[in-house]
Amino acid sequence: xxxxxxxxxxxxxxxxxxxxxxxxxxxxxxxxxxxxxxxxxxxxxxxxxxxxxxxxxxxxxxxxxxxxxxxxxxxxxxxxxxxxxxxxxxxxxxxxxxxxxxxxxxxxxxxxxxxxxxxxxxxxxxxxxxxxxxxxxxxxxxxxxxxxxxx
Amino acid sequence: xxxxxxxxxxxxxxxxxxxxxxxxxxxxxxxxxxxxxxxxxxxxxxxxxxxxxxxxxxxxxxxxxxxxxxxxxxxxxxxxxxxxxxxxxxxxxxxxxxxxxxxxxxxxxxxxxxxxxxxxxxxxxxxxxxxxxxxxxxxxxxxxxxxxxxx
Amino acid sequence: xxxxxxxxxxxxxxxxxxxxxxxxxxxxxxxxxxxxxxxxxxxxxxxxxxxxxxxxxxxxxxxxxxxxxxxxxxxxxxxx
Amino acid sequence: xxxxxxxxxxxxxxxxxxxxxxxxxxxxxxxxxxxxxxxxxxxxxxxxxxxxxxxxxxxxxxxxxxxxxxxxxxxxxxxx
Numbered sequence: 001x002x003x004x005x006x007x008x009x010x011x012x013x014x015x016x017x018x019x020x021x022x023x024x025x026x027x028x029x030x031x032x033x034x035x036x037x038x039x040x041x042x043x044x045x046x047x048x049x050x051x052x053x054x055x056x057x058x059x060x061x062x063x064x065x066x067x068x069x070x071x072x073x074x075x076x077x078x079x080x081x082x083x084x085x086x087x088x089x090x091x092x093x094x095x096x097x098x099x100x101x102x103x104x105x106x107x108x109x110x111x112x113x114x115x116x117x118x119x120x121x122x123x124x125x126x127x128x129x130x131x132x133x134x135x136x137x138x139x140x141x142x143x144x145x146x147x148x149x150x151x
Numbered sequence: 152x153x154x155x156x157x158x159x160x161x162x163x164x165x166x167x168x169x170x171x172x173x174x175x176x177x178x179x180x181x182x183x184x185x186x187x188x189x190x191x192x193x194x195x196x197x198x199x200x201x202x203x204x205x206x207x208x209x210x211x212x213x214x215x216x217x218x219x220x221x222x223x224x225x226x227x228x229x230x231x232x233x234x235x236x237x238x239x240x241x242x243x244x245x246x247x248x249x250x251x252x253x254x255x256x257x258x259x260x261x262x263x264x265x266x267x268x269x270x271x272x273x274x275x276x277x278x279x280x281x282x283x284x285x286x287x288x289x290x291x292x293x294x295x296x297x298x299x300x301x302x
Numbered sequence: 303x304x305x306x307x308x309x310x311x312x313x314x315x316x317x318x319x320x321x322x323x324x325x326x327x328x329x330x331x332x333x334x335x336x337x338x339x340x341x342x343x344x345x346x347x348x349x350x351x352x353x354x355x356x357x358x359x360x361x362x363x364x365x366x367x368x369x370x371x372x373x374x375x376x377x378x379x380x381x382x
Numbered sequence: 383x384x385x386x387x388x389x390x391x392x393x394x395x396x397x398x399x400x401x402x403x404x405x406x407x408x409x410x411x412x413x414x415x416x417x418x419x420x421x422x423x424x425x426x427x428x429x430x431x432x433x434x435x436x437x438x439x440x441x442x443x444x445x446x447x448x449x450x451x452x453x454x455x456x457x458x459x460x461x462x
Contacts, residue, residue: 013172014165017183021164025238026190031258032168032183033251039177040249051310051374053356087176098191100184100266104259107182111251115381121311122380132312133380202390202454204436266461272391273460283392284460 001074002063006056008082013092020076024096027073031103032094033111039086045125048090050081055119062113070106072097077110081120112142152225153214157207159233164243171227175247178224182254183245184262190237196276199241201232206270213264221257223248228261232271263293305367307333308374309341313350316341326369330362333373344375351376385447387413388454389421393430396421406449410442413453424455431456 001023013034021030037046050056063075076094084090091114095106116139123132152174164185172181188197201207214226227245235241242265246257267290274283304323314320317338324336334342344350345362352359353374354367367373384403394400397418404416414422424430425442432439433454434447447453 012169013181014167014169016165017168017185018163018165021185021187027187028189029184029186030164032185033180033255034168034172034183035180035251036172036178038179038249049311049314051308051353051376053308053372053374054353054358054376057356098189100186100262104184104255104262108255111255115251116379118379118381119376120379120381121377123311132315135378135380139381200391200394202388202433202456204388204452204454205433205438205456208436267459269459269461270456271459271461272457274391283395286458286460290461 002060002067003074003076004056004059004063005078006050006059007078007080009080010084010088011078011080011092013078013089016076016078016092017094020074020094021096024073026098027096028098029100029103030094030096031100031107032092033107034089035091035111035115037084037086037088037090042126043086043124044127045083045085046090047083047123047125047130048079048081049121049123051119055081058117058119059114062110062117065113066095066106066110069109070095070097071099071102072106075106075110077114079114079118079120109146112139112146115139116143153211153218154225154227155207155210155214156229157201157210158229158231160231161235161239162229162231162243164229164240167227167229167243168245171225171245172247175224177249178247179249180251180254181245181247182251182258183243184258185240186242186262186266188235188237188239188241193277194237194275195278196234196236197241198234198274198276198281199230199232200272200274202270206232209268209270210265213261213268216264217246217257217261220260221246221248222250222253223257226257226261228265230265230269230271260297263290263297266290267294303369305369306372308372310374311377311380313341313344313375313377316344326367326371328365328367328371328373330365333365333367341375344377349378383449385449386452388452390454391457391460393421393424393455393457396424406447406451408445408447408451408453410445413445413447421455424457429458 097103248254
């Protein structure tokens with residue numbers, strides 16, 4: 001089951017992941033990653049801007065790629081957009097599989113692509129106002145792992 | 152925060168992981184793996200037997216190792232013992248970290264060790280009665296990954 | 303008879319709004335001449351992608367937009 | 383004046399119970415002679431570990447148990 005949601009309001013990861021696990025009877029394991037807004041470096045708020053014509057479609061294509069590449073029963077991507085504060089969940093990815101390695105690798109893969117190749121633009125609010133966030137070199141090395149790694 | 156629990160009753164993973172995440176303000180991400188009893192191959196029930204003098208202590212030592220090896224803020228291990236049925240969660244491991252790679256790797260590492268090196272003995276009930284489960288060769292290759300892999 | 307231009311990320315700051323309407327039909331030269339110099343320069347930057355109705359253009363110069371189309375100017379993504 | 387023997391996994395099936403009490407003090411030879419032949423053979427198997435009060439013995443032959451001690455016979459673990 002592919003379940004991709006872009007949400008504009010706070011979400012509770014545990015409720016989503018329990019529901020996702022229940023939707024896959026016979027599974028061996030579920031791996032989940034939840035990312036939250038870090039409050040470090042004086043960040044007061046974060047804004048993620050989507051482009052509705054592309055953002056959700058891109059995530060659905062990513063989910064399809066992960067479902068093809070790993071032996072998954074299902075993949076859940078929930079991504080928050082809009083303005084959010086420190087401690088609030090931004091993203092929740094869950095992969096259900098018969099075997100744990102597939103579930104863990106699929107989450108690792110999906111997060112690397114979500115964090116670096118999603119059609120999302122980010123800015124942070126600090127005491128002196130809003131600042132756009134530029135792409136990080138780390139993102140590119142994260143993606144490079146999946147081009148060469150044998151799975 | 153190290154939180155190791157051996158439980159004899161069913162548990163709800165999402166409730167545990169939401170609570171665990173809340174206990175670590177400032178985190179960047181939480182990775183979680185939940186393993187469930189598979190009903191395949193005609194398995195009607197699974198029993199995990201612990202040895203109270205060693206099982207919990209072994210898991211606490213494993214948690215300490217993971218906390219030292221990865222840049223974690225906290226690690227939660229909840230392991231069910233006793234008799235359980237298909238679809239019931241057996242194990243839940245959550246790692247909270249500032250950065251996602253540490254959280255994902257720590258869960259991968261901890262699960263490999265829990266599945267192969269815990270002081271637990273397992274038997275499965277099929278239509279013809281209970282059968283003890285022998286160790287799998289896969290378990291040893293899982294552990295070998297962590298001896299050589301640079302992290 | 304208009305094309306909708308959408309500005310993402312910091313390009314919205316540069317444009318002063320998230321979107322605007324300009325006259326159709328529109329090709330690449332027409333788009334550049336319709337934009338303020340700073341926006342036109344940003345549009346030509348290799349790191350800026352152009353999408354027509356949600357589909358990325360592999361060759362910006364091949365842009366052909368008609369009435370009702372939506373053109374997006376996409377600066378580098380900063381990740382989720 | 384007893385030592386508690388604990389049998390884990392399939393060794394409990396072999397022993398017919400999870401635990402039993404035997405006379406203290408007890409060394410390795412004494413343990414083997416106190417066990418039925420099948421259990422004694424299992425105890426000597428390289429894959430069977432012996433723990434004294436929750437601590438694994440690196441050398442089974444060095445076993446020295448006294449009144450109140452607990453000896454566990456641990457077959458290979460099958461994982462969580």
